[in-house]
Amino acid sequence: MKELLELRVNYKYAHLLFKEDEGVNLGNPVRGYTIKVVKIDTSSSLFAEVEKVSKSVYEKYGECFFYGWEYQRKYSSKELHDAPLFKMTVRKYFEPSGEECGTEYDDNCACKLCGSGRKQISPLRIHKGRFLNKRDVATTLADEIVVSKRFVEVIRENDIKGISFSPVFFGKQESEDCFQLMVEGNRLKVDERTKFGGEPFEVVQDEENTQYISPCPNGDHLGLNLLSEVYVKYSPIINQYDFFISQQTFGVKNDGGPNRPLLRPHHILFCSPKLYRTIQENHLRGFNFEVAHIVD
Numbered sequence: 001m002k003e004l005l006e007l008r009v010n011y012k013y014a015h016l017l018f019k020e021d022e023g024v025n026l027g028n029p030v031r032g033y034t035i036k037v038v039k040i041d042t043s044s045s046l047f048a049e050v051e052k053v054s055k056s057v058y059e060k061y062g063e064c065f066f067y068g069w070e071y072q073r074k075y076s077s078k079e080l081h082d083a084p085l086f087k088m089t090v091r092k093y094f095e096p097s098g099e100e101c102g103t104e105y106d107d108n109c110a111c112k113l114c115g116s117g118r119k120q121i122s123p124l125r126i127h128k129g130r131f132l133n134k135r136d137v138a139t140t141l142a143d144e145i146v147v148s149k150r151f152v153e154v155i156r157e158n159d160i161k162g163i164s165f166s167p168v169f170f171g172k173q174e175s176e177d178c179f180q181l182m183v184e185g186n187r188l189k190v191d192e193r194t195k196f197g198g199e200p201f202e203v204v205q206d207e208e209n210t211q212y213i214s215p216c217p218n219g220d221h222l223g224l225n226l227l228s229e230v231y232v233k234y235s236p237i238i239n240q241y242d243f244f245i246s247q248q249t250f251g252v253k254n255d256g257g258p259n260r261p262l263l264r265p266h267h268i269l270f271c272s273p274k275l276y277r278t279i280q281e282n283h284l285r286g287f288n289f290e291v292a293h294i295v296d
């Protein structure tokens with residue numbers, strides 16, 4: 001596995017580590033660039049340099065060396081062939097969430113601290129939109145996942161176990177083209193080897209979301225962002241089903257408001273090699289996959 005960290009570096013300080021023609025400069029070439037996008041191999045010495053510079057820029061100027069970041073993990077065909085389990089991520093996010101469109105939830109069973117564990121008690125209601133344009137899956141920022149009709153058909157034709165779907169409503173109208181992929185069913189426990197936190201180097205604290213950076217004292221929420229590959233505890237159900245969700249969640253609970261999106265903690269999705277291959281062979285679009293590790 002080759003792990004790259006894509007960084008959106010603050011152009012003002014990019015010269016401290018990168019040459020002018022390195023990466024991709026974004027912004028206006030006349031008025032000045034604002035961002036430099038670079039990809040860094042996390043096993044390289046440059047990676048440690050980024051941490052150092054990031055710290056010194058923050059200490060000296062109180063500014064961020066980089067704004068956005070994303071891990072990208074690339075696997076060999078052998079690693080993909082041998083993987084016992086995969087983590088699935090939905091690439092496309094859309095708003096507004098179901099809750100903002102009238103989907104009902106029971107929050108009585110939810111954790112008072114992190115918001116994990118609430119129950120959806122009505123069909124998913126969302127606004128009609130182009131979120132499934134040329135793809136088979138998309139999700140709201142509140143962990144409500146919508147899939148195409150074709151996705152449901154392929155899953156049924158291939159006898160995939162442990163996955164369920166429900167109708168989606170646009171207002172009062174039941175959709176014929178999309179369905180909710182229910183984030184429920186068999187759960188796998190995320191092992192503590194999996195790294196969560198605020199950002200890759202923990203230099204700049206996300207002040208707005210401080211309470212979500214550390215795990216919830218109730219044990220149902222692991223942190224703000226996922227920072228590594230995922231490790232799950234072995235369970236015999238891994239050999240019986242094809243789709244799983246993590247027992248614990250991660251991310252932010254935020255009730256939204258003017259210019260602020262409604263956010264809810266997310267579960268991690270996992271699939272068996274069979275479901276991974278079914279999605280690939282049928283060219284179902286919209287998921288990213290990573291190898292997930294099973295530990296005792």
Ligand SMILES: [Zn+2]
Pocket residue numbers: 111112113114115116216217218219220221
């Ligand atoms: Zn909690």
